[in-house]
Amino acid sequence: MMENKAAGHSRFPWTQVIAFLFSIILTFAAVWIGIWANLSYRVIVAAVFALAFIQAAIQLFMFMHVSEGEHGIWQVGKMLSAAFLAFVIVAGSVWVLNSMH
Structure with a gap:
């Protein structure tokens, strides 16, 4: 049986899996900060925005291949x-x- 393997597509996509897991961790961190952290409202909003910005950057560069x-x-x-x-x-x-x- 002939396998149709393109260059670079035969290996497991570890970078995408790690980026996906990191995005999930950032989501849960934002939920934890929003619900359970005993911080002021402004600190919570700033932290959630920072985590959202990091997650958006990960998704843009790892999944949408913006820089390629x-x-x-x-x-x-x-x-x-x-x-x-x-x-x-x-x-x-x-x-x-x-x-x-």
Whole structure:
């Protein structure tokens, strides 16, 4: 029987499995911080946002292969500019909503 093995596709994807497990751990850490940690509200929100950012970065680079290909650096630049715009929109919205009397 002939096996059709492409280059690089015959081995087990350990990096993806490890990234998936790390994403699951980050999710449970965020849940633990949100429910069981005896911290102030601001610290909880900051910690959950930080864990979400790390998890998004893992998923972008490990599963969506953002940095691979011939235009890898451009893809990373586009992602960073999109993240900056999202941050400006969210921060501006929070600022406007908190400044209302």
